[in-house]
Amino acid sequence: MPIIDAVLDDFFWRALIGGLGVALVAGPLGCFVVWRRMAYFGDTLAHSALLGIALSFLISVPLNVGVIITCVVLAIALVLFSRSRTLATDTLLGILAHSALAIGLVTLSFMPDVRVDLTGLLFGDLLAMSRHDLLWIYGGAAVILVLLATLWRGLLMSTIHEELARVEGIPVERLRLVLMLMFSLVIAVAMKIVGVLLITALLIIPAATARRLAHSPEHMTLLAMVFGFVAVGGGLSLSWHLDTPAGPSVVVTAFSVFLLIYGSARQARSLTRTFRCGQHWSKV
């Protein structure tokens, strides 16, 4: 199909299509990050992605594979460590997040033959999206969406009340592991667009924005997707027209939408209040 080819030949469209694919799964997963208070955890996984990149160069495996494996290993290590409870979870996460990032950077500096665009990796790059990446993104998104749809009740129930879920026979531990795998996958595919330092923002901000308007968990995930689309579309356009870095532009757009929704919701509420007061007075 020549039209599709023409579209995919254009790097901006590739980035946009890829970004929308990421937003599709970042929405629902972001909701779980917010509900389960895993923001810092997501950050740690994302930081470790850089270590994954360094390791992929070291043992020459595809970047995505290296990143996914590193994230999964780190996620499992985190779960095991946090069970021993010798360190508070946030301390543990702080140690691992920055150590993983630092080790990744140091390892990369030891490889002078490898030319990597560090800024691109850290903050995202509009130009970096290849057709191959699009395959990864939509393949990953399909896997995540199918998993979410089939495991939805269990995931939601173990988020609401872990012990109740366990008593009702929901395999809480296994679901936690699946959730970690999905996070690793989304980090690996989102890295190119928003960069490792800003992935968590793309997870959290649309979900938090959606909370303001949502009346059910499912409604919130759908709204988070929509706000993710807006952030990606707006951010990449911004990046294209003003030549700003892709990742930060996406996050700035997401944040603007967040402020807009919270601001207007507040306004709407105070308007309703004024209206109600008016009614009250008219009765008197």
Add this chain to the structure above:
Amino acid sequence: MTEPLVALDQLTVAFDGRPIVDRVSLTLHRGDIITVIGPNGAGKTTLIKAILGIQKVTSGSVTLSDRLTVGYVPQHLNLETTLPLSVRRFMSLSGRRLQECQAALDKTGVGHLMDSSIHHLSGGERQRLLLARALARKPDLLVLDEPAQGVDINGQAALYDLIRQLRDDLHCGVIMISHDLHLVMAATDKVICLNQHVCCSGYPADISHDPAFIETFGQPVAESLAVYHHHHNHHHDLHGDVVDKERHHDHKECGHAHH
């Protein structure tokens, strides 16, 4: 006698070598209500978590009868405010049909809250919601961890009445933890006083004279319980309203000293 729903044999749970639940043996049959009482840190919650299979057992055994459906009413429902959740959605997550959910909510007196947000429920309403959630599963065994928390004193009595009535309706076994000694002593079938080990167990009227009970809770408490077998001349419904037609009730007429 029929096969027990739950049989504990020398159940021990230890953290760092320190036993929290120490060699507890008990059996629970259909229709039994067993109330576990005891001071803070006595291992009550650990005991029921071991029964529920969500707490690793150090030694001894927990035997549940085959294909047992367990309804669990946890101590709290601490919901993240970031998770929008209505009563309807929470109930439907049990996997039961809507009519069954509605019936369960009606039974516990919160049927009118179906479309409310869980975040706007009071403590007592949340407890009744959790109870309804457990009921919707049509349990053979109902396990409650301090079900009357956050419920006012008259509501507490109504709640314990409700639990007894549910036991009759469902013909299930009930095991619960309670701090409401007075109500428990007046209402329950069998009491187990736990302080790591079972320090005494039996029927309420007997155990309040048990030296081990007196030692655990102190003389004043034991004495106050011994004189507390009385009945109110009126009832309250779940909302705390007086149900009895007899409008004029005076506590001076009750014929007992309030403590």
